Amino acid sequence: MKKVAGLVALAVALGLAGRMSPGAPAAGVAFTVNDQTATESLEHWNNHYVPSLALSEDVKVGKHSICGTYGFTENAILWPGDNLYWDLTKCEKMVFWVKSDQPNDNLRVMLLTNGFDHRRDAVASIGKEWKLIELPFTEETFEHAVGTEFSFAKVAAVDFYQNQTGQYKIWIDGLEFVQGTPKQPARTEAAPQGK
Numbered sequence: 001m002k003k004v005a006g007l008v009a010l011a012v013a014l015g016l017a018g019r020m021s022p023g024a025p026a027a028g029v030a031f032t033v034n035d036q037t038a039t040e041s042l043e044h045w046n047n048h049y050v051p052s053l054a055l056s057e058d059v060k061v062g063k064h065s066i067c068g069t070y071g072f073t074e075n076a077i078l079w080p081g082d083n084l085y086w087d088l089t090k091c092e093k094m095v096f097w098v099k100s101d102q103p104n105d106n107l108r109v110m111l112l113t114n115g116f117d118h119r120r121d122a123v124a125s126i127g128k129e130w131k132l133i134e135l136p137f138t139e140e141t142f143e144h145a146v147g148t149e150f151s152f153a154k155v156a157a158v159d160f161y162q163n164q165t166g167q168y169k170i171w172i173d174g175l176e177f178v179q180g181t182p183k184q185p186a187r188t189e190a191a192p193q194g195k
């Protein structure tokens with residue numbers, strides 16, 4: 001019950017409570033993040049904090065990007081679904097194309113395990129032209145840690161957070177969690193001779 005209460009608290013913190021039910025992915029399976037699932041529709045986005053969040057035809061990949069005007073501390077959240085988590089230890093990095101109507105040196109990309117109180121942040125610097133951002137899922141890249149419960153194996157949301165004074169129109173496209181290169185199987189040791 002404690003876990004359920006925590007998730008409800010998380011949902012409330014993220015402003016997701018109104019979206020928890022119809023349309024959620026099949027139980028236990030977080031959707032795979034790629035351009036088709038994450039930046040061709042608003043289905044998995046919570047735009048509570050960026051009311052203008054919408055599809056745009058100003059694109060880098062496919063037919064649509066995700067665009068909105070972000071004020072200081074305003075943020076848009078991509079989430080895997082009710083009671084679901086991404087296990088990012090199975091992925092190498094996240095990539096996305098991004099641009100803004102003016103330079104912004106402090107777009108934070110937050111990985112949230114349990115609301116804003118248990119997370120890690122990376123910082124992206126963006127400009128007026130489309131730029132490819134690659135963020136390996138490592139503590140070095142997501143260098144800013146908050147709280148004690150964060151785990152790359154248990155990520156309940158990815159949050160794009162505008163941490164700079166002003167209003168910035170920001171486009172995000174081609175967002176993808178990239179699978180790591182499979183490791184070579186360990187060399188089989190030669191069977192010991194005799195018994």
Ligand SMILES: [Ca+2]
Binds near residue numbers: 039061062063173
């Ligand atoms: Ca797209």
